[in-house]
Amino acid sequence: MITAIIIFFLLAGIFFFSVGVVGLLRLPDVFCRMHATTKCDTLGAGLMLFALMIYHGFAPDSIKLAFIICFIWLTNPTAAHIIAKASYQDRVKMTEGSFELDYSEEESA
Amino acid sequence: MVKVETTGENSRLKKFFDPKIHTRSFLGSWFVLMVFWILITWTFNYQSLLAGILGSYGLTRFNRSLIIGPSQRFYITPETVFMFTRYLGLMLVAIVKANIDVAKIVLQRRMPISPGIVKFKSEIKKDLNKVILANSITLTPGTLTISMEEGVYVVHCLTRENAEDVCRWNMGEELAEIERRGS
Numbered sequence: 197m198i199t200a201i202i203i204f205f206l207l208a209g210i211f212f213f214s215v216g217v218v219g220l221l222r223l224p225d226v227f228c229r230m231h232a233t234t235k236c237d238t239l240g241a242g243l244m245l246f247a248l249m250i251y252h253g254f255a256p257d258s259i260k261l262a263f264i265i266c267f268i269w270l271t272n273p274t275a276a277h278i279i280a281k282a283s284y285q286d287r288v289k290m291t292e293g294s295f296e297l298d299y300s301e302e303e304s305a
Numbered sequence: 306m307v308k309v310e311t312t313g314e315n316s317r318l319k320k321f322f323d324p325k326i327h328t329r330s331f332l333g334s335w336f337v338l339m340v341f342w343i344l345i346t347w348t349f350n351y352q353s354l355l356a357g358i359l360g361s362y363g364l365t366r367f368n369r370s371l372i373i374g375p376s377q378r379f380y381i382t383p384e385t386v387f388m389f390t391r392y393l394g395l396m397l398v399a400i401v402k403a404n405i406d407v408a409k410i411v412l413q414r415r416m417p418i419s420p421g422i423v424k425f426k427s428e429i430k431k432d433l434n435k436v437i438l439a440n441s442i443t444l445t446p447g448t449l450t451i452s453m454e455e456g457v458y459v460v461h462c463l464t465r466e467n468a469e470d471v472c473r474w475n476m477g478e479e480l481a482e483i484e485r486r487g488s
Contacts, residue, residue: 212404219411227449227461228420232411235446239404256347263345273443273450280451280461295421295465299472 202247209244212236224291226283234276241268327374333381334372335365378433379487388483395476399445407446410463422451423460423468427477430456434484441476 216236223229245265249258338361346353365372379385410416429435439450442460447467451459462468 215408215411222411222416228418228463230449231407231446231463234443235404235407238400238444259344269444273440276443277450280449284451291420297423297468299425
């Protein structure tokens, strides 16, 4: 039973990683590709490490794996933000037909 | 050559030895590092505990200028801790839901994307809360924080619906509520 759950989570992690790779290859410009690459890490790596946690049960190893998940989820958006900001300030060309909305003047909720 | 100021109000030395660091924040950081040490070593041997106490004291002491005081974050009370735990739970659900959405978009034959940039203003004031919101936006697939300056977020979105959603995202309101309660 536990093996089935572990296999399910591992397969789900592999699925999200492969979606990330497919997205990296298919999407048109830097920013869109950043979406694909950052997202596969959050859920793909998260689910795989979670499967390993179930495999170990309640043990010191599981706690270390939980810390790894926490740190991945903290550092991943930060790194993505830096790459995106560098591209934005270098005025990397966006794909044609990109919209630009500006709500910053309004009083937001 | 740049002359390093050693006296005066904003000198580096003065900042480093600033005595006005919030004492409870200092003790709290020390405690958190200590708990982290115990969890990763997983022993209650007195030698390892002593090394942990000394090590975490040294770390907090030498990184005093980086300690996050209550001027940058919400106060830690039972209410805010509960609300923040709820926030993390909602966040997890949002991540899973949106991840599946992006997977659907990427795997379709002709990708139905309409990418673009949206700028909006948030009413969150304290630094750490702003960072939490920016990271939450990035973690939720379909949206990516490009820059955040003085409360104006620049967000890249994969579809136009994402852009409309992120401006009045309920997680931002949750964070603002936590900030209101805890200040």
